[in-house]
Amino acid sequence: MLDFIYNTPTKVFFGKDTHKQVGRIIAEYGYKKIMMQYGKGSIKKSGLYDDIMASLNDYGIEVVEMGGVEPNPKLSFVREAVKVAKKEKVELILAVGGGSTLDSCKGTALGSANEEDVWDFHIGKAVPKAALPVACILTHAAAGSEMSNSAVLTNTEINMKKGVSTEFNRCKFAIMNPELTYTVSKYQTACGIVDMMTHTLERYFTVCPDTDITDRIAEGLLSSIIENAKIVMENPTDYDARANIMWASSLAHNGLTGCGRENLLAVHQLEHAVSGIYDSVAHGAGLAVLYPEWGKYMVKHNPARFAQFARRVMGVKNSDDITAGMLGMEKLREFFNSLGMPSKLSEFGIEKDSVEELSNACTHNKSRAVKSYIPLDFEVCKEIFNKCF
Amino acid sequence: MLDFIYNTPTKVFFGKDTHKQVGRIIAEYGYKKIMMQYGKGSIKKSGLYDDIMASLNDYGIEVVEMGGVEPNPKLSFVREAVKVAKKEKVELILAVGGGSTLDSCKGTALGSANEEDVWDFHIGKAVPKAALPVACILTHAAAGSEMSNSAVLTNTEINMKKGVSTEFNRCKFAIMNPELTYTVSKYQTACGIVDMMTHTLERYFTVCPDTDITDRIAEGLLSSIIENAKIVMENPTDYDARANIMWASSLAHNGLTGCGRENLLAVHQLEHAVSGIYDSVAHGAGLAVLYPEWGKYMVKHNPARFAQFARRVMGVKNSDDITAGMLGMEKLREFFNSLGMPSKLSEFGIEKDSVEELSNACTHNKSRAVKSYIPLDFEVCKEIFNKCF
Numbered sequence: 001m002l003d004f005i006y007n008t009p010t011k012v013f014f015g016k017d018t019h020k021q022v023g024r025i026i027a028e029y030g031y032k033k034i035m036m037q038y039g040k041g042s043i044k045k046s047g048l049y050d051d052i053m054a055s056l057n058d059y060g061i062e063v064v065e066m067g068g069v070e071p072n073p074k075l076s077f078v079r080e081a082v083k084v085a086k087k088e089k090v091e092l093i094l095a096v097g098g099g100s101t102l103d104s105c106k107g108t109a110l111g112s113a114n115e116e117d118v119w120d121f122h123i124g125k126a127v128p129k130a131a132l133p134v135a136c137i138l139t140h141a142a143a144g145s146e147m148s149n150s151a152v153l154t155n156t157e158i159n160m161k162k163g164v165s166t167e168f169n170r171c172k173f174a175i176m177n178p179e180l181t182y183t184v185s186k187y188q189t190a191c192g193i194v195d196m197m198t199h200t201l202e203r204y205f206t207v208c209p210d211t212d213i214t215d216r217i218a219e220g221l222l223s224s225i226i227e228n229a230k231i232v233m234e235n236p237t238d239y240d241a242r243a244n245i246m247w248a249s250s251l252a253h254n255g256l257t258g259c260g261r262e263n264l265l266a267v268h269q270l271e272h273a274v275s276g277i278y279d280s281v282a283h284g285a286g287l288a289v290l291y292p293e294w295g296k297y298m299v300k301h302n303p304a305r306f307a308q309f310a311r312r313v314m315g316v317k318n319s320d321d322i323t324a325g326m327l328g329m330e331k332l333r334e335f336f337n338s339l340g341m342p343s344k345l346s347e348f349g350i351e352k353d354s355v356e357e358l359s360n361a362c363t364h365n366k367s368r369a370v371k372s373y374i375p376l377d378f379e380v381c382k383e384i385f386n387k388c389f
Numbered sequence: 390m391l392d393f394i395y396n397t398p399t400k401v402f403f404g405k406d407t408h409k410q411v412g413r414i415i416a417e418y419g420y421k422k423i424m425m426q427y428g429k430g431s432i433k434k435s436g437l438y439d440d441i442m443a444s445l446n447d448y449g450i451e452v453v454e455m456g457g458v459e460p461n462p463k464l465s466f467v468r469e470a471v472k473v474a475k476k477e478k479v480e481l482i483l484a485v486g487g488g489s490t491l492d493s494c495k496g497t498a499l500g501s502a503n504e505e506d507v508w509d510f511h512i513g514k515a516v517p518k519a520a521l522p523v524a525c526i527l528t529h530a531a532a533g534s535e536m537s538n539s540a541v542l543t544n545t546e547i548n549m550k551k552g553v554s555t556e557f558n559r560c561k562f563a564i565m566n567p568e569l570t571y572t573v574s575k576y577q578t579a580c581g582i583v584d585m586m587t588h589t590l591e592r593y594f595t596v597c598p599d600t601d602i603t604d605r606i607a608e609g610l611l612s613s614i615i616e617n618a619k620i621v622m623e624n625p626t627d628y629d630a631r632a633n634i635m636w637a638s639s640l641a642h643n644g645l646t647g648c649g650r651e652n653l654l655a656v657h658q659l660e661h662a663v664s665g666i667y668d669s670v671a672h673g674a675g676l677a678v679l680y681p682e683w684g685k686y687m688v689k690h691n692p693a694r695f696a697q698f699a700r701r702v703m704g705v706k707n708s709d710d711i712t713a714g715m716l717g718m719e720k721l722r723e724f725f726n727s728l729g730m731p732s733k734l735s736e737f738g739i740e741k742d743s744v745e746e747l748s749n750a751c752t753h754n755k756s757r758a759v760k761s762y763i764p765l766d767f768e769v770c771k772e773i774f775n776k777c778f
Contacts, residue, residue, distance in 0.1 A: 001404075001628075001629050001632040001633070002404070003403060003404025003405060003407065004401075004403050004404065005400065005401065005402055005403070006400070006401035006403065007400045007401070008397055008398075009397075009398045009400075011394065011395070011396045011398075012393075012394065012395035012396070013394055014392060014393050014394070014395065014648070014649075015390075015391070015392025015393065016392060018392065209629075210629035210632075210633075211629075211633070212613040212616055212617060212633050213609070213610065213613040213614075213617075213633045213636050213637050213640070215609075215613075216608075216609030216610065216612055216613045217606055217609050217610070217640075219605075219609060220602070220604075220605030220606045220608060220609040221602065221605065221606070223605055224601040224602040224604075224605045225602075227601055228601060228602075239390075240390050240598075240599035240600075243390040243599075243649065244390070244599075244600070244601050244602045247602050247648065247649070248602050251602070251606075256645075259403070259636065260403075260632065260636070
């Protein structure tokens with residue numbers, strides 16, 4: 001087991017109607033003036049906006065609103081929000097939404113408390129020394145940003161998407177009411193399920209042995225997600241299934257599933273190449289195609305681990321490790337398919353002749369290899385991408 | 390799934406030699422003067438004391454020492470420590486030891502930051518409004534106090550042992566080096582393993598359905614503990630096995646295994662009656678006797694849940710739920726036995742005619758029942774205790 005630091009300071013308020021407690025919670029922390037960010041207004045149609053404002057008003061919390069956060073949140077929006085947050089001297093940034101709104105708020109919180117431009121933190125030019133507190137009312141179970149230390153922004157000036165990980169990115173508190181996810185579409189629900197599963201799988205499939213406890217927790221999470229995903233797909237308003245999925249998304253990415261192991265996120269890097277070039281590809285859907293193909297390529301490089309996953313999570317009985325491992329990845333692909341996820345990149349309208357471009361994007365034009373059981377250099381990337389058609 | 394609040398702010402530094410970082414960590418938090426509590430001096434013999442003092446000196450941390458914390462930590466010691474902490478104006482209370490030292494430090498931290506006597510918090514006469522920060526260097530994997538919100542003190546004036554749960558009891562940070570547990574005796578190691586397993590089991594065996602994710606995490610923890618316990622019993626200096634066990638002790642009691650479920654701790658209440666009257670009974674050893682007997686009594690009141698445990702954790706194949714559940718509890722008893730734990734209260738020298746006294750202690754002289762699948766009133770307690778001879 002590798003040494004690790006475990007830090008999950010986010011206080012979680014989980015359950016029915018918890019969003020209506022937001023005013024009381026913020027008042028108890030002693031904040032009087034906040035910035036609230038949200039997306040394109042669906043929270044107004046659903047009544048969520050009114051519920052939140054009523055609670056904030058009840059406790060005399062002053063609110064500066066910034067609606068209009070886009071998917072793949074934009075640096076330009078964050079820079080604007082930072083100006084407003086500084087001018088208005090807000091004390092907390094509250095996200096109402098999913099991963100995109102959260103990441104926009106994290107950027108705003110960093111930008112508002114440091115001298116440097118927030119993009120400097122994303123490109124590693126500077127290290128943040130402080131941040132305004134961030135909090136959220138979560139409306140989508142997927143990215144795990146509500147408890148994670150990371151945030152991703154897109155700089156449209158130079159067409160670059162970059163993440164930054166810092167403990168300042170941990171939310172002060174997260175309000176999670178599974179009922180708020182009832183209206184998430186089947187497709188987006190499925191994308192979220194793939195996202196949280198791969199957050200767990202990416203940490204599970206690394207090279208550190210003798211981390212039974214982290215293995216078992218990861219296997220438990222995956223089994224639970226698979227079980228509840230089936231229920232949610234049939235009945236999107238099943239409270240307990242939505243609750244299990246929502247809590248899983250946080251635990252998958254808050255550090256718990258990586259304790260004592262390397263955290264490489266190799267397949268995320270392959271996927272970022274895809275959705276970086278093909279903007280219409282949803283992150284989860286891209287991962288659904290890539291993960292099983294990456295896995296099938298890798299089975300021979302660590303048969304025991306792939307077989308463990310296959311047997312403990314996917315119910316494979318085969319005694320030969322390589323066969324079991326391959327079957328496990330095939331069953332994973334079938335499961336993703338059963339959620340309505342694609343299994344080929346061509347389903348996104350991507351042509352096979354893009355394989356070179358994708359492999360160049362992954363390897364920064366052959367100048368590096370993605371770290372995995374074997375280094376994913378240009379040739380290996382090509383081989384894996386080729387399998388995705 | 391029940392609503393819940395999840396709050397685990399303790400920052401964990403886990404791994405080899407982490408105790409030598411204590412000076413740097415405390416300095417980074419900005420504390421300059423601390424109180425350090427420890428037990429009866431084994432840390433001096435082992436060299437741990439010297440390592441810690443060297444690190445604290447390196448960073449100019451001033452240390453007020455309070456050695457001599459006893460097992461079942463005493464209120465009188467805590468009151469003395471509070472006087473010293475107030476007089477010396479220490480800024481942090483550091484525990485070097487296991488659950489007893491931690492609980493003593495938690496009491497000191499509460500007592501030092503409030504007007505009221507610390508015992509008032511334990512008997513519910515007052516509610517703490519503040520606390521000095523507490524931290525620890527853990528030397529024993531068992532109680533889970535390093536991440537929990539609870540602490541137990543014994544008032545020897547009135548011969549009463551009482552716990553208090555408050556979020557002020559959460560450690561600021563916990564340093565966990567599994568190597569520090571190499572020298573814990575086989576018997577104490579086994580007691581610790583039973584303690585952490587029952588922390589998980591007590592939350593697992595409550596009445597809330599549809600918490601698959603919490604179930605799966607609990608089952609994973611239990612499986613991992615069982616697997617690594619066998620290794621540790623054979624080879625007490627197996628680093629990875631000690632590491633898995635140590636991390637399990639924290640996760641078993643920091644709230645994770647109780648999310649969305651009732652937290653009743655029924656068997657702990659039965660055991661407190663035993664070790665309350667018979668001082669020589671180690672908490673874990675008492676639990677090892679009581680848990681399987683409580684379980685066998687309860688199987689008929691929730692066959693499906695006991696069968697789930699038996700099949701997923703204890704490897705029972707039987708298809709009939711009641712038979713499977715009974716087999717699961719029998720296998721649990723066999724496992725505890727394999728660690729050198731007793732299976733009868735008579736092994737502590739307790740006579741069968743004490744059953745009435747024990748049952749009276751549990752039920753406060755027949756004035757209440759312990760909450761479980763069915764209420765454990767005086768008659769039920771008697772029936773369960775009778776099975777323990």
